[in-house]
Amino acid sequence: MKNKRTIRIGLLGFGTVGQGVWKHLQADQTALEYRLGAKLELVRAAARDLTKSRAVQPRPDQLTDDPFSIVDDPNIDIVCELIGGTTLARELTLRALKNGKTVVTANKALISEFGEEIFAVARESNTHYFFEASVAGGIPIIKTLREGLVANRFPQIYGILNGTSNYILTRMEREGLSFEDTLNDARALGYVEADESLDLDGWDAAHKAVILAYLAHGKWVKLDDMVVEGIRDITTGDIAYAKELGYKIKLLAVIRRDFTQNTVSVRLHPALIAKQELIAQVDEVFNGISLTGDVVGTTILVGRGAGQDATASAVISDIADAVAALLGAPPPIISEEDVDIYRALADEVQLAGPESLVCPYYIRLRVKDEPGVLARVAQVFADHGVSVATMIQQEEINSASARIIFTTHAVSEASLDQSLGLVAELPFCLETPFRLRVFKP
Numbered sequence: 033m034k035n036k037r038t039i040r041i042g043l044l045g046f047g048t049v050g051q052g053v054w055k056h057l058q059a060d061q062t063a064l065e066y067r068l069g070a071k072l073e074l075v076r077a078a079a080r081d082l083t084k085s086r087a088v089q090p091r092p093d094q095l096t097d098d099p100f101s102i103v104d105d106p107n108i109d110i111v112c113e114l115i116g117g118t119t120l121a122r123e124l125t126l127r128a129l130k131n132g133k134t135v136v137t138a139n140k141a142l143i144s145e146f147g148e149e150i151f152a153v154a155r156e157s158n159t160h161y162f163f164e165a166s167v168a169g170g171i172p173i174i175k176t177l178r179e180g181l182v183a184n185r186f187p188q189i190y191g192i193l194n195g196t197s198n199y200i201l202t203r204m205e206r207e208g209l210s211f212e213d214t215l216n217d218a219r220a221l222g223y224v225e226a227d228e229s230l231d232l233d234g235w236d237a238a239h240k241a242v243i244l245a246y247l248a249h250g251k252w253v254k255l256d257d258m259v260v261e262g263i264r265d266i267t268t269g270d271i272a273y274a275k276e277l278g279y280k281i282k283l284l285a286v287i288r289r290d291f292t293q294n295t296v297s298v299r300l301h302p303a304l305i306a307k308q309e310l311i312a313q314v315d316e317v318f319n320g321i322s323l324t325g326d327v328v329g330t331t332i333l334v335g336r337g338a339g340q341d342a343t344a345s346a347v348i349s350d351i352a353d354a355v356a357a358l359l360g361a362p363p364p365i366i367s368e369e370d371v372d373i374y375r376a377l378a379d380e381v382q383l384a385g386p387e388s389l390v391c392p393y394y395i396r397l398r399v400k401d402e403p404g405v406l407a408r409v410a411q412v413f414a415d416h417g418v419s420v421a422t423m424i425q426q427e428e429i430n431s432a433s434a435r436i437i438f439t440t441h442a443v444s445e446a447s448l449d450q451s452l453g454l455v456a457e458l459p460f461c462l463e464t465p466f467r468l469r470v471f472k473p
């Protein structure tokens with residue numbers, strides 16, 4: 033390795049992911065240096081609390097509580113932003129790029145909200161912003177979309193993009209555990225975001241869906257324009273009923289492009305999916321993404337979507353690309369700087385309206401167990417064009433109340449929700465009706 037250039041790396045954030053990157057870069061340094069044709073030097077990492085005990089322990093002079101000392105250090109070539117959030121992380125990222133540094137990130141919240149601005153600054157600063165770890169942890173989905181499947185347009189991309197919620201749903205299904213019990217284990221395993229609502233209310237996966245929609249269709253979709261629903265209201269009972277009906281419940285991102293109408297829709301919500309679908313079989317902390325391209329057909333990628341090692345793997349693959357770029361290799365086939373390519377992809381695409389939300393539903397009611405209940409509910413459904421496909425009624429222990437589970441044929445979301453609003457007001461209805469979409473790929 034004589035006469036090879038030394039590439040210097042600084043980490044912003046030394047938590048789950050930061051320590052993973054440090055650990056694996058050190059462990060695999062020699063092999064990586066040979067593959068990349070450069071020497072690598074881990075210069076410094078920034079954390080908030082230097083007194084915290086950490087599994088990975090750099091020398092004291094390699095840890096700082098001043099992240100700006102990293103982005104302003106003229107000796108550092110690559111900055112990895114692994115702090116998270118959208119305030120300090122944005123400031124540090126923009127400053128690093130303006131200082132001419134290559135930035136690598138795992139921060140999907142930042143990209144989904146400020147990607148347009150950050151990509152523009154990377155372009156103006158003649159540098160690069162890499163973000164493989166921001167979607168689906170260790171799965172190389174960004175490279176796959178931009179490089180491997182570059183020949184394709186994508187009518188449908190869907191899948192599981194949040195490891196924490198998939199882990200929770202899997203354990204609820206397998207062990208009949210409560211949501212809270214499994215959440216505690218997910219925390220202990222380092223899967224859960226510092227702001228837990230990101231995982232549990234669907235925002236984290238929605239951020240990732242926004243990034244995939246941009247890469248596939250060139251359009252930044254705002255969270256306000258999306259359906260975003262999390263997993264907090266799903267019970268072990270729902271999971272068991274779904275199983276009885278031949279389904280699993282998964283938190284799904286669904287990105288659909290209609291090339292005839294030139295519309296795109298991006299949604300994130302739990303859904304029933306037939307248990308024989310490959311994506312339904314993606315369990316635990318794994319993510320799975322089904323990409324349907326007009327040339328290749330359907331390709332499915334499955335891998336670890338969260339956790340220290342899987343995410344470090346993706347960050348290090350970006351560091352490798354960053355090193356190659358610094359050594360003068362051409363940038364990836366399509367990079368975030370190729371704004372014209374993304375504008376062409378978007379080609380005046382509009383967001384699909386609410387009328388495009390038509391699918392079968394799963395409905396859970398809790399009602400007084402008395403004569404006439406089913407007839408009244410059926411009448412409301414009939415008045416709104418809701419056609420029942422299956423029904424399960426189960427008496428509750430005191431036998432004064434019952435659970436009724438319906439599945440419906442495909443119906444518009446507006447009609448379904450109107451009918452459930454009226455059912456909720458009926459005197460025998462004991463809790464707000466709950467509904468889940470049934471997803472048909």
Ligand SMILES: NC(=O)C1=CN([C@@H]2O[C@H](COP(=O)(O)OP(=O)(O)OC[C@H]3O[C@@H](n4cnc5c(N)ncnc54)[C@H](OP(=O)(O)O)[C@@H]3O)[C@@H](O)[C@H]2O)C=CC1
Pocket residue numbers: 044045046047048049050078079080081082084097098099113114115116117120138139140141165166169222223224225226337338339340343
């Ligand atoms: N965990 C995972 O499985 C995955 C995470 N990601 C993303 O990676 C990023 C990092 O996540 P993760 O490692 O889990 O988060 P952690 O909370 O474990 O780590 C965040 C790190 O940032 C440091 N930090 C926070 N504020 C400051 C500050 N003001 N100055 C200096 N350092 C600061 C923290 O310091 P201290 O340690 O002292 O508190 C900590 O080391 C996020 O964007 C996340 O969404 C992406 C994929 C998977």
Ligand SMILES: N[C@@H](CCO)C(=O)O
Pocket residue numbers: 166168169193194195196197223224225231236337338339
């Ligand atoms: N909290 C995220 C981390 C990976 O982005 C998840 O569970 O998928």
